[in-house]
Amino acid sequence: MSDLLQLTDTTIRFGGLTAVDRLNFTIPSGTLFGLIGPNGAGKTTAFNMITGVYQPTSGDIEFKGRSVLGRKPFQIAGLGIARTFQNIRLFGALSALENVIVGGFLRHKTTLASALLYLPSAKRELATFVKTAMDILDTMNLADQAHTRAQDLPYGRQRRLEIARALATNPELLLLDEPAAGMNPAETEDLMALIRRLRDEFHQTILLIEHDMRVVMGICESIVVLDHGAKIAEGPPEQIRNDPRVIEAYLGESH
Amino acid sequence: MARFWATRLTSIAIVILLAFVIGQYVDATMASGPANIVRRIIYLCSLYGILSVSLNLINGITGQFSIGHAAFYQIGAYTAGFLSRGVFTHWGLQGPLLLLASTVTGALMAAVGGWIVGMPSLRLKGDYLAIATLGFGEIVRIFAINQDWLGGAYGMSGIPAVTKLSYLLMLVALTIAICRNLLLSVHGKAFLSIREDEMAADAMGVNTARYKIWAFVIGAGMAGAAGAMYAHFETYIGPTSFFMDVSFIVLAMVVVGGTGSITGSLVSAVLLIVLQEKLRDLGSITAGPLYLVALLLFIGAYVAAGLCRRFRPKPLGATGIWGGTILFALVAGNLIGQRLEVISTFSQTFEAYQLRMVIFSITLIVIMIVRPQGMFGHHEFSWQLFARKRRPALP
Numbered sequence: 001m002s003d004l005l006q007l008t009d010t011t012i013r014f015g016g017l018t019a020v021d022r023l024n025f026t027i028p029s030g031t032l033f034g035l036i037g038p039n040g041a042g043k044t045t046a047f048n049m050i051t052g053v054y055q056p057t058s059g060d061i062e063f064k065g066r067s068v069l070g071r072k073p074f075q076i077a078g079l080g081i082a083r084t085f086q087n088i089r090l091f092g093a094l095s096a097l098e099n100v101i102v103g104g105f106l107r108h109k110t111t112l113a114s115a116l117l118y119l120p121s122a123k124r125e126l127a128t129f130v131k132t133a134m135d136i137l138d139t140m141n142l143a144d145q146a147h148t149r150a151q152d153l154p155y156g157r158q159r160r161l162e163i164a165r166a167l168a169t170n171p172e173l174l175l176l177d178e179p180a181a182g183m184n185p186a187e188t189e190d191l192m193a194l195i196r197r198l199r200d201e202f203h204q205t206i207l208l209i210e211h212d213m214r215v216v217m218g219i220c221e222s223i224v225v226l227d228h229g230a231k232i233a234e235g236p237p238e239q240i241r242n243d244p245r246v247i248e249a250y251l252g253e254s255h
Numbered sequence: 256m257a258r259f260w261a262t263r264l265t266s267i268a269i270v271i272l273l274a275f276v277i278g279q280y281v282d283a284t285m286a287s288g289p290a291n292i293v294r295r296i297i298y299l300c301s302l303y304g305i306l307s308v309s310l311n312l313i314n315g316i317t318g319q320f321s322i323g324h325a326a327f328y329q330i331g332a333y334t335a336g337f338l339s340r341g342v343f344t345h346w347g348l349q350g351p352l353l354l355l356a357s358t359v360t361g362a363l364m365a366a367v368g369g370w371i372v373g374m375p376s377l378r379l380k381g382d383y384l385a386i387a388t389l390g391f392g393e394i395v396r397i398f399a400i401n402q403d404w405l406g407g408a409y410g411m412s413g414i415p416a417v418t419k420l421s422y423l424l425m426l427v428a429l430t431i432a433i434c435r436n437l438l439l440s441v442h443g444k445a446f447l448s449i450r451e452d453e454m455a456a457d458a459m460g461v462n463t464a465r466y467k468i469w470a471f472v473i474g475a476g477m478a479g480a481a482g483a484m485y486a487h488f489e490t491y492i493g494p495t496s497f498f499m500d501v502s503f504i505v506l507a508m509v510v511v512g513g514t515g516s517i518t519g520s521l522v523s524a525v526l527l528i529v530l531q532e533k534l535r536d537l538g539s540i541t542a543g544p545l546y547l548v549a550l551l552l553f554i555g556a557y558v559a560a561g562l563c564r565r566f567r568p569k570p571l572g573a574t575g576i577w578g579g580t581i582l583f584a585l586v587a588g589n590l591i592g593q594r595l596e597v598i599s600t601f602s603q604t605f606e607a608y609q610l611r612m613v614i615f616s617i618t619l620i621v622i623m624i625v626r627p628q629g630m631f632g633h634h635e636f637s638w639q640l641f642a643r644k645r646r647p648a649l650p
Binding site for chain 2: 108168
């Protein structure tokens, strides 16, 4: 197992606020890795640095041994990092199928000119993209609503469609930002089973942000806990569960 | 493969043939007399059709709010005007070849303009981008006023009249084909994704910066080609031909048609041009009926809206209520209004053309209230509407 992603002393400051402070962790290939912490701990900020939305003030982020600093989000997507968003950001007016097709965009081989002329290659390419996208929708149990506009899908399905779209980029590392947020317990259960399947059947490396500790405990092999931008604990779930600093961060000092 | 090219070449041949036949017919039979006005309206519909379909690529499909489209139209027209008089005719180019040279160079120059406007669009969004494009439009117009070699405020006249409706219709077809082709490709989905959510598109690996610039370049190029055809149709162009209101009308066409819909842009371009031109010859209107019709329409709109809310009728029923109300307002307003003409204020007459823009604007407002998503929404015309069994539309 090789290391896929490595954060070294990654720090970002917004004015006087240090949102993430000297964060260190390493994600080995093929693992389901959890990043948890109370509200405002800096989890999503860490995601945004990994995906190039923010540039770290100092420190380094390496993906497959190469620094990703200074790259734009679309370039990082090209390296093989895909993500979902905490507040769902689907292409609302496009169908579920079209959303997943855009996810596959990186695999396009035709030029814009051949698309404008609708050459046979462009026509064939869309057909293969539709096929791949339908397969992914099938895996995610969304195929029956492939032609529904994303904004008209029920909430739980929108969350799953976002994962489907990210998977369509064929990522080596999948970042999920609170995929269970706003879901009821039954939906959460299904989602967790799905995420576990992605890891077991498709050997997908996943970094999962979750606000709710119970959710990650069951499925992650390794967990990093953030509080006020700094790492306060790292290890397997049993160890995290009993760590006094984690309990303090979540429940307050009196406990 | 062979079948693909057979179908492709046949459809191109059919389009060219149709454009040629219709164009020749209109040009031959409507060249003089009162029919000439109809011919002119057909030309304007085609030109504005190209403008709105091309702006739809920038505004509707890629979601970059641009209100400087007249500038690209003007760049195309001025390039054609300047080069055709100064260069192309010296090379001995005439007729269709001259038009082709002008159209291509006009499109290229406008595309360069589109690239220049596209650059700031990387940093600007929404309202800010709109203001920047508006500014660009004004810069182009004012630049032309102040350059003597471009004719200054007098503009350029004596441009060879080589535009034929056949060629113009072919350009319309080409514009539509390019936009439709784009939407049927993976690249087209990328353009659409930028409109829907730029950050998410970026995260999916779409180079949003590059695609936004391409949208401006392609859209501007099409408008430039239309400008060149306009120059060779009108034979005179000046800075006044490209006021800001051209940009606004084209924008209105895109919005009224349904942002993102090629069909909508085209249909609303035709509707708005016909409306605008037909309103010119309404003759004179007497104040009495006018005021009363307006008043009754105003009250009637409230009544109809209230009825619809109360009874929630099916679409056909709602159309009936609105139609009945409007009909009642028109008939009753006219009949009673004529009685009122004994009072002097009500017997004044207006020339209808004075009210032209008022009626035009009210029409736009009404359409936007009744159908905020535009006439076609995001939908396109499809032959499948006539098919007995419907397949789900291609994505």
